[in-house]
Amino acid sequence: MALYAWTxxxxxxxxxxxxxxAGKYxxxxxGGSPSVWTVCLLFFQAFLLGGYAYAHVLTRYAGPRLQAGVHALLLLMSVACLPVTIRLDRVADLGGRPVLQVLAILAVSIGVPVLALSATSPLMQAWxxxxxxxxRRPYRLYALSNVAGLVAVASYPFLVEPVFSRTLQAKVWCLGMTGYALLCLSAGVVTVWRTRDTLEAGLSAANPGEDQTARRPGARRVLAWLCLPACSSLLLMAVTNKICQDVAPVPFLWLLPLxxxxxxxxxxxxxxxxxxxxWCLPAMLIAVMGVCAVLILRAxxxxxxxxxxxxxAFLLCCLGCHGELVRLQPPTRHLTAFYLMIGLGGLLGGGFVAVAAPLLFNDYREFQIGLLLCPVVLLVLCFNDRASxxxxxxxxxxxxxxxCALLISALAFQQExxxxxxxxxxxxxxxxxxxTVYxxxxxxxxxRHSLLQNGNVTxxxxxxxxxxxxxxxxxxxxQSGAGLLLRHLRPEVPRHIGVVGMGIGTLVAYGKASDRFRFYEINPEVSKVAAAHFSYLAEARAHVTIVPGDGRLSLEREAPQGFDILVLDVFTSDAxxxxxxxxxxxxxxxxxxNSGGVMLVNISNPHLDLTPVIRTAALQMGMRVAVIVHIPAPNEWWLNGSHWVMLSTNDEFLSxxxxxxATRASPKLAAVGPFWTDDYTALFPLLKRRCHFRLKGGTQTETRE
Structure with a gap:
């Protein structure tokens, strides 16, 4: 049995x-959108369902020898798909539909190996x-598989990403996939050998200690198998979106719910x-009411x-859903059908958050829906359970x-x-x-003022x-880095200014009639909101051009623009x-x-210090660096604290x-930081040890000691 466990x-x-x-690729x-992770999770849930369906059909309609043979063929196909290559040009353009584009790229690149891996747990349990x-207790192997997944997920940002490049990670994974294929083939051979006597005698190879005449699970039980994992999967993706993009944009926080x-x-x-x-159900509802209080009193x-x-609250909801699934476990002869419904439920829950919720809601309302849905499903199960x-x-x-607790929670969510x-x-x-515009x-x-927020970031x-x-x-x-640069660099001559990340177009306030601003904005909704609810762009004296799409990719395709100033303003959250x-x-x-031009990077972020990365890049390009940190006075309610870095060969201007x-002296500038390339990036070494916050104007801004 150790062979099955190791597999x-x-x-x-x-x-x-x-x-x-795959996410790093x-x-x-x-454009670095955090929704990429959500769609990736949806893809893996879909292929997890595919793997469970494959294992169910294989074990239901084929004998052990045929099962081993068919699975060996799938393993060989998986190895033949190596090495992993994830590229945008592997699929056709899908007309600006990024969700379908991500799913298609993953399916073409790693679909077959992921399908084989997804079938492992139910297939090994059945064998x-x-x-x-x-x-006697094959379901414990499922617990073992989740422990392995937990180790993989938790170790990646702290042990794998900081040490290995993206290419090396893919190569090592391919080696592991090859070793897994050999291990799985061995498990198939052992299964055929273990069942040889029963097959030769014309007997069933099923567990002899189990009642083979037991009735098939009823419709209510199968529906519970579907609804319970759907609730927990929905809540997983919903709580990840909520706490990572709306509560606290902290790096690696996505690890906590997973x-x-x-x-x-x-x-x-x-x-x-x-x-x-x-105790789980009452504790769950009390925790849900606690979430209600947190959302109302979050300020x-x-x-x-x-x-x-x-x-x-999320943990208690998951324990409730998964604990009820354990109570509803079928005999092992229906094991693969049980996992098939779990996979289908997970896909339905994940699909609701990734696909349906953005179309139905303009905020992360699925979080509240999931928190209410979990106790409702458990109450329905308890209502129909004679042992309850x-x-x-x-x-x-x-x-x-x-x-009463459920009604109070629902009313509180509505009030919030x-x-x-x-x-x-x-x-x-x-x-x-x-x-959101407030x-x-x-x-x-x-x-009186209007405010644009992405999640909870201004x-x-x-x-x-x-x-x-x-x-x-x-x-x-x-007095910020942006203000100093735009006020003092060649103010007497016409300037060409490039800005990656538009926001509401505030920087055009520094423009003169002879200046030209060229904005690069990946989110089409930002352009619409900036034009409809703010007047910086409409009243700009300078000539303004907006280029839709990812800034870096757009610049790669364009001829040299000859910018006097190039502003990178895309660092305002954990994404x-x-x-x-x-x-x-x-x-x-x-x-x-241009010669003598200045590059300006906004790295205002309460959790990561990106200065060493930019310092290293400047040294590689032969540029000087000036770091400007501005903390506004308490009565300057219209300003936020900011952290800007200038890069230029223009010594006269920086001096x-x-x-x-205004340049901030820092011992960190004397040391070279990590050297980031397209193949290697790591956020963990850049985490700050100390930072403080203060609330101003309904937004969260940073101060430092």
Missing amino acids: VLLGSFLLFEVQPI LLPMF ATLGVAPL CLYLASWAICFDRPQWYVRQ YLAVQVQIGVCAL RLYHGRDRRAWAFLV AVRFSGNRRCAARNFFGTL EFALKNPLR HGLQAWDPQRRLLPTSYYGE IPVHVLTREAFSVYQKHL SPAIAA
């Missing part, structure tokens, strides 16, 4: 390890129950005794508290408490949804995230006061598009700069009094 371990590890590797192709000395999700599978399937329905609570409460205290309303006090409806002017959601200080003409602010309407705001104040900070990217930018006086 499950290695197969699951490889399956979960290839997910972040895909992120630069789609382990055949022949002589069958495994690790809790895998851990709940491992706990519940290892020992059924770990799940106790009597007054520490980020750690918000994340902790959301994570606890809640069977047909048996314990009225318990029902009263649970129903309309809390800022009086200030909200526009909301939109697409592949690149959520955009108006604040409606009764104060001097402080992307622009404009005052309504005619005296301040065209004043540079947010990260672009006159760092690292492909714009690599050696190859800076070579592209340098091609577009000018205005720039020299």
Whole structure:
């Protein structure tokens, strides 16, 4: 049985390890959007269903020898697909549909190996129950597979990504896939050998200790097999979106819900005794009410508290869903059908978040839906379970408490949804995230302003006061790096200014009639919102051009633009598009700069210090660096703290009094940081150890000691 266990371990590890590797290849192709991870997860859920369906059909309609032969053929096809090559040109352009584009690229690149890996757990469990000395508790192998997945996911950003390049990661994974194929082939040979006596005698190879006359699972049980994993899968993707893009944009925070999700599978399937329905359901509803309180009072609570409460509620919901699945486990002869429904439920839940939710909602409303849906499904199961205290309303006090808690949660979520409806002017959601326009200080003409947020990150602010309407705001104040550069670099001559990342177009406030601004913006909704709800672009004195699409990819295709200033303004959350900070990217930018031109990078981020990366790139290009950190005064409500880095060969400008006086001296600049390339990037070495925050104007800004 050790052979089956090792095969499950290695197969699951490889399956979960290839997910972040594939993501590293895909992120630069789609502008570094965090939605790439969501679509990747949807792809793996779809192929997990395919693997479960394959294992179900194979074990149901074929004998052990044919099973081993067919699976050997699939393994050989998987090895033949190596090495892994994930490229945008492997599929045709799908007309600006990034979700379909990502799914198609993954299917063509790694579809066959992922299908083989996905079938591992149910197939090995089914084989382990055949022949002589069958495994009595094959479901524990599923717990083992989730432990392996947990190790793969948790180790990647801390042990794999900082050490190995992207190409080397793919090569090592291919070697592991080859070793897995050999191990799986050995498991097939052993299965055929273990069942030889029963097959020669014309007997069934199924587990002899099991009642083969047991009835097939009823429709209600099969429906529960479908609904429970659908709820947990929906909640996994919803809580990841919520806490990573709307609560706290912290690097690697996406690991927390995925690790809790895998851990709940491992706990519940290892020992059924770990799940106790009597305390899990009430605790789940109490935690859901805690999430309600967090969402309503989030402005007054520490980020750690918000994340902790959301994570606890998510864990309890997963334990409830997966614990109920364990209670509904069928006899091993229906094992593969059980996993098939689990895979289908996971795909339905994930598909709702990745495909349906962006079309139905303009925010992350599926998070609240998932939190309410999990206890509802569990209550329905308890209502129909004769062994439950809640069977047909048996314990009225318990029902009263649970129903009241559920109603309170639903009402609180509704209240939270309309809390800022009086200030909200526009909301939109697409592949690149959520955009919301607010108006604040409606009764104060001097402080009334409109605010654009992506998640909870400010992307622009404009005052309504005619005296301040065209004043540079947010990260672009006159004393910020952007303000100093645009005010002091060649102000007397016409300038050509390139900006990657438009926001609401605040930088055009520094433009003169003779200047030309060329914006590169990947999110089409940003351009629409900036034109409809803000007036910087409409009232600009300079000539403005907007180029849709990813900034780096657009610059690679264009002829040299001869920019006097090139601004990279795409670093405002944890979704760092690292492909714009690599050696190859800076070579592209340098091609577009005039002699004596200046490159300006916005690295305002409370969790990552990207200065060493930019310092290394500057040294490679023979440029000097000036770091400018601006912390506005408390009464400057229209400004946010900012952290800018200038790169240039123009020593005269960087040594000018205005720039020299604002340049921040830092010991970090004396050391060369990590050298990023398209093949190697790592965020973990750049995590900050200390940072502080303060709230201003409804947004989160950073100060440092």
